[in-house]
Amino acid sequence: MNNIIVYIETENGKIADVSLELMTKGRELANKLNCNLEALLIGDKVSHLSEELFLYGATKVHLAEDSRLEFYRTLPYSAIAISLFKSEKPQIALFGATSIGRDLAPRVSSALTSGLTADCTSLEIGDHNDAKSGKEYKDLLYQIRPAFGGNIIATIINPEHRPQMATVREGVMKKMALQQAANGEISKIDIKPILNDSDFVVEIIKRDIQERKIDIKGASIIVAGGFGVGSKENFKQLFELAHLLGAEIGASRAAVDAGFADHARQVGQTGVTVRPKLYIAVGISGQIQHTAGMDQSAMIISINNDPNAPINNIADYAIVGDLNEVLPRMIKSYKKNIK
Amino acid sequence: MTKTFKIVVLAKQVPDTRNVGKNAMKEDGTVNRAALPAIFNPEDMNALEQALRIKDKFPGTKVELLTMGPLRAADIIREGYFRGADGGVLLTDRKFAGADTLATSYALSMAIRKMNPDIIISGRQAIDGDTAQVGPQVAEKLGIPQVTYAESISASESGKITILRRLERGIEEVSTSYPVLITVNATAPACRPRNAKQLMRYKHASTLSEQNDNEHNSYLPLFNMEELTIPEWGVADVGGEEIKYGLSGSPTKVKKIENIVFQAKESKRLSASEEDIDSLFIELISSHTIG
Known part of the structure; x- marks a missing residue:
């Protein structure tokens, strides 16, 4: 009871x-x-x-x-x-x-x-x-x-x-x-x-329910990677952070073209437009074709080793550094500070 | 004679929370609600369109709006007239104040009993609360089936109504009998525009409270006000147990409200150091952005 x-x-x-x-x-x-x-x-x-x-x-x-x-x-x-x-x-x-x-x-x-x-x-x-x-x-x-x-x-x-x-x-x-x-x-x-x-009394006449597909549109947090992530291997770190945050993975066109991520994850003009409450852009330079699909996000954090990357102009927080240092520190900090 | 239906559309007047621009912000960064325009809840517009489509197909069908709110919510009934509805009721009473979804549903269900429709259609949810609770709760209070997330509705003379539902990962088509309550998704067709004839005919439609506010309504007696009077119902008109209305009928209480403070976009530069990242994450967690 x-x-x-x-x-x-x-x-x-x-x-x-x-x-x-x-x-x-x-x-x-x-x-x-x-x-x-x-x-x-x-x-x-x-x-x-x-x-x-x-x-x-x-x-x-x-x-x-x-x-x-x-x-x-x-x-x-x-x-x-x-x-x-x-x-x-x-x-x-x-x-x-x-x-x-x-x-x-x-x-x-x-x-x-x-x-x-x-x-x-x-x-x-x-x-x-x-x-x-x-x-x-x-x-x-x-x-x-x-x-x-x-x-x-x-x-x-x-x-x-x-x-x-x-x-x-x-x-x-x-x-x-x-x-x-x-x-x-x-x-x-x-x-x-x-x-x-x-x-x-309510009868089901027809049901057509799809298996779960990748759908980044509805995600409230997106961790997105660009060409700057460097390799499919490095992309795994993004997945680890995304999993912790309950986030979806997004990608720039360059990252998709390079085979780092699935096309369904592409954010931008030729991909999906998203407006999550938090968008973490990793190794994304911030071309207009990409930012058009995400600049309405409530908060943007960029991680880029180029201090002059255009993405930093629309980011609320611009972290200048190597993603291989920053991502593990984020994961560690999240685990430490979450209740 | 072909079949006709009586349809009630539940509609709510809401602050336009989608357009919280910089001018809607107070100096402390909190929302200035008074600066937000009051609008017809968007999905309730989709609901109205579905009702009007049934009326198109079954002439003689009567579409009425039911809205609960302060006196200014009579705008909702007028908007309904302009787009082709046959009338509506404003449910308004100080005793409704402080109602949560359950007390709201109770009040709506009591008014619906009085209106006695075959079909009740509402939007899936209102943008000021996004709860999607009122539709199912009204259906439960009336003891009738509910069909949520409708994208299209086909009524038929056979006594069956078929509804196409849009779910998270697909569609479902269901059929049921009358009476039924249906909630409509934003993915359903948009509402038709105002009709010029209806607009001319009903622009002076008003509640008695508005008519008695003589300051700007001195010309009203020129019109046939019988047709143009929007009924206002209170607890006394719909009956029921007073304790179930308003604050006393609301099991949920708001304990605390925190305003989210908006900041102007001015990017903050951080280093890759552990300290910088740690302080960023502590901030994100405490603002409920993550975690």
Whole structure:
């Protein structure tokens, strides 16, 4: 009772990364709150995925399996989640901010009249003192998110209502499995009393869901490399930094032409136009053809050994130096300073 | 006689957060909200277009807008008229103040019950909050199905409605029965422009509150104001439990707001030294840019 439940999204028989990221965050929160981390898994023939959830610290996997549940549909999935949350009374419930999570979570929160915060960028545990009533609240979930078109950062709390619900976008939290799986159990949900025929009124006529492709357009952080990176080998350092930051990899045309990176990663006039919140340009000189595709980024950091590279004119921070020195230092600094 | 539908379009008046230019900044670098223009939420425009397309196909269909907000949000209803809607309701009451998405959904759902539509269409999300919660929550409160991320909608006389959904990595086509709530993506067709005839006919459409503000409306009695009066509904008109409205009906509370301080682009030169990189990363983490 009063545990943390993470809704597990699956795609093509695999658990979505965002769900594993939430499991990792959920584990950290559960440790702070001294409660258990549990998972809600809905689908058809998905029970084998429980093993992976135990590896991420689940002590219990609530499992609803049925052939009619093969693809996500709002009504049956929300009916199951609502019913489970009513009986289990979790204090926190987390969902990926995906097409599915952003469809499901609000429906569930409305039925339970619990608060929901969308697209959190950070989740913390903290206390709250209500100035009006003088009431003290211990161990609330601080749901931190940008609002107002990204111009403010708001911390939202739900003092009185449970579960405290939040959605988080993919790549925002880090994903880390345990060394050894938790000693978890599967708890089967009896769906018969929960689902009615009317829950299946929305019929799926056609589905055409592509396998995940490289899509740098939606990335909030991009680490991009140019010809100055020098080799495909050196590009690996960019991938390492990008992975840590939850960033995508971009490239200039010269880097793509030299075979350092895939064409789908090309930023600029003949590639993709991006406007992430952070763009780190590594070994990119800053030709207009490239900058046209990224100069709307909220923040630009350039790394270049040429102090007069044009990219430095549009960069907020221009680091003059060798990428083989700078990138390892960035990786080290990130690991050291992140909580 | 062919089938006709009753459609309610949910639309919100929002500050234009997409164009936070330098002149919208106060000296301390925070956003000056008063300087941002109030606009028709962009995806609600896509929603209105979908409703008007159903009306094109099924003449006699009635498209009404429902908006919740302060008195000036009557602009939303007028804009709807100009583009071909048949009317609308302004939901406004001090008791709605401080509503989060749940309390907002409750108020909208109570008004929708009174309007009794076959189809409810709204934008996927509003640009001032980007939560995408109100659509699904209204559907839940009404106990009807929801179909999110619609790109096109085909209503039919058979009692079935087919919707093409645009998802993160593909498309899905679904069909369902009425009543249904549909939220529309920005990838759906843009709204048609204002219609000159509609503009002439409805430019004096106004709420009673606006009409009573006599200062600049002394000429109004010249018009047939019965047709031009936009209804204003409050808690008393839509009923429901007062505790579920506004602040008391909102489970989420804002604990803290931090303004993001914008800096003029003036590039800062750093060396490749460990100290320089460390201080940069500490700054990036504390500003939530990374981490």
